Amino acid sequence: MDLKELYQEIILDHGKNPRNLGKFENFNKDAEGYNPLCGDKVHVFLKLNENKEIEDISFEGHGCAISMASASIMTELMKDKKNPEVKEILNDFLDMIKQSPELKSQLIKEDEKTKLMSLSGVKQYPMRVKCATIAWHALASAMEYKKDENDSEKFI
Amino acid sequence: MSIKDIKKEFPIFNNKIQNNDLVYLDSANSSQKPQVVVDRIYDFYTKEFSNVGRSIHYLAVAATNLYENTRTLVQNYINAKDKNEIVFTKGATEAINLVASTFGQKYLKEGDEVLLTELEHHSNYVPWHYLRKSKGVKIKFAEMDENGDVTLETIEKNITDKTKIIAITHLSNVTGAILPVKEITKLAHSKKIPVLIDGCQGAPHLKLDMQDLDCDFYAISCHKMYGPTGLGILYAKKKWLEELPPYQGGGGMIREVKKEGITFGELPNKYEAGTMATAQVIAFGESIKFINKIGIENIEKHERELTVYGEEVLRKNNSVKLIGNPKDKGSVLSFTLDDVHPHDIATILDEDGVAIRAGHHCCQILHEKLGLSATARASLGVYNTKEDLDQLNESLNKCKKIFS
Numbered sequence: 001m002d003l004k005e006l007y008q009e010i011i012l013d014h015g016k017n018p019r020n021l022g023k024f025e026n027f028n029k030d031a032e033g034y035n036p037l038c039g040d041k042v043h044v045f046l047k048l049n050e051n052k053e054i055e056d057i058s059f060e061g062h063g064c065a066i067s068m069a070s071a072s073i074m075t076e077l078m079k080d081k082k083n084p085e086v087k088e089i090l091n092d093f094l095d096m097i098k099q100s101p102e103l104k105s106q107l108i109k110e111d112e113k114t115k116l117m118s119l120s121g122v123k124q125y126p127m128r129v130k131c132a133t134i135a136w137h138a139l140a141s142a143m144e145y146k147k148d149e150n151d152s153e154k155f156i
Numbered sequence: 157m158s159i160k161d162i163k164k165e166f167p168i169f170n171n172k173i174q175n176n177d178l179v180y181l182d183s184a185n186s187s188q189k190p191q192v193v194v195d196r197i198y199d200f201y202t203k204e205f206s207n208v209g210r211s212i213h214y215l216a217v218a219a220t221n222l223y224e225n226t227r228t229l230v231q232n233y234i235n236a237k238d239k240n241e242i243v244f245t246k247g248a249t250e251a252i253n254l255v256a257s258t259f260g261q262k263y264l265k266e267g268d269e270v271l272l273t274e275l276e277h278h279s280n281y282v283p284w285h286y287l288r289k290s291k292g293v294k295i296k297f298a299e300m301d302e303n304g305d306v307t308l309e310t311i312e313k314n315i316t317d318k319t320k321i322i323a324i325t326h327l328s329n330v331t332g333a334i335l336p337v338k339e340i341t342k343l344a345h346s347k348k349i350p351v352l353i354d355g356c357q358g359a360p361h362l363k364l365d366m367q368d369l370d371c372d373f374y375a376i377s378c379h380k381m382y383g384p385t386g387l388g389i390l391y392a393k394k395k396w397l398e399e400l401p402p403y404q405g406g407g408g409m410i411r412e413v414k415k416e417g418i419t420f421g422e423l424p425n426k427y428e429a430g431t432m433a434t435a436q437v438i439a440f441g442e443s444i445k446f447i448n449k450i451g452i453e454n455i456e457k458h459e460r461e462l463t464v465y466g467e468e469v470l471r472k473n474n475s476v477k478l479i480g481n482p483k484d485k486g487s488v489l490s491f492t493l494d495d496v497h498p499h500d501i502a503t504i505l506d507e508d509g510v511a512i513r514a515g516h517h518c519c520q521i522l523h524e525k526l527g528l529s530a531t532a533r534a535s536l537g538v539y540n541t542k543e544d545l546d547q548l549n550e551s552l553n554k555c556k557k558i559f560s
Contacts, residue, residue, distance in 0.1 A: 003503075003504060003507045003558075006503065007500075007504070007558055012558070012559065016495070016559070037515060038498070038499055038514065038515040038516065038529065038530045039515065039516045039520060039523065039529040039530055040497075040499075040529055040530065041529070062529055063497060063499075063529075064497035064498075064499040064500045065496075065497060065500045065559070066499075066500070125503060128499065128503060131499060
């Protein structure tokens, strides 16, 4: 595993200049993700309309380049997505980070896949997987998804 | 044994770690093991194994003698008055839990105060927290100053007539501050308050003398002292071990067991229930002999020189901010690097074979005070050299380059 694979340009860019950073005023759902290993926190804010569509999304937090980049890419991707789609993408991403060599969901466009796959390098660093997934777990909580009893990385 | 050649005694340095020479800067977390300690575990299991303190066959008697021999080595190493003041535990964490649990059970009631400091490792806070829950005991934290120190005056200010025990670190695993534990103990005793010292970072690096220090309890972590994991030591004054109730019940710690009642064994058996970490205890004897061969004073001198050198090197690096500038500092270099999160630093350094720790180092109270969620930490052991610290600095420059 080459370090360059982990710290790709796209991660460094999103890590240094995270998109959708900062709480916005009229959010109606929010949740915090926490990494007990390092104390890092990511707080996700949503404006969810009655159709369970994410009209707006942002995050606040402090953390490493991986966690900030992952939160940044996630918020870009999830804006304007609706409920079942959000869950499908979320599970697809978590599956990819944990084991799957690729993203399978048809809902993710090719350029978005490229961005998400830039985070796949953490697979080689088990202690860093949590960094890449912290924002995604916060989003799952904000969406009030339940964890699959048999697979803590999957939401139902 | 010369410190210059000491790396050779540690087999881990013979192997490449991901094609790099290992630069091990994580000894405050756990130290590497010299060959003599590794060999002792192997020899014990292959040639001498038996449980101790029970059977009377040849191997059992021999193993019991070896086990008790380590107790004597520890007694001499820390200059305890009595061999039975040394209790083996599964770690320093268990040693502190033992005291918090038994002392709390016997002497603490609602409204009583336990005085800690903001420097404490979670293992010297969480065990006391249980008493907050179960007994309504109040926990106070003596404040850390801007240098990362806790002074005698601050301790004094926090003592009230409700303070029933003071539990403090000897050497902070984050700021490196060495606390004036002897003076604190003297002050506490003048107010009839017992003192527990978390010696996890003290014991591997500083000369200890329990009779001179006069503390009531001292907790030691053996794996930080070039010894095996799964083993710790509680030093406690005999009067406490006699007065306090047993911690865990089981075989080996009893005198007589009847349906209507139980009497407990003599010291130190009273606190060593069940089969103990026999091989680890016996191998830890070799760790003490190893340290004695070099001389703890020489280890301390070597590590202090390296700490000063490391601070110099890191201060010259404009992007590095050192955490803690205490009056008396142990061999811990905690720092942050401009715009690079400690976890990213640790991963990038790792590629060069430089092993450091990143995170809150089990000190979230301290990090909250610093206003940081995490720091990076390079900590030293007897095997470290100036070259290791140069490599640390070089790899930090690589971090800067990646993130520039």
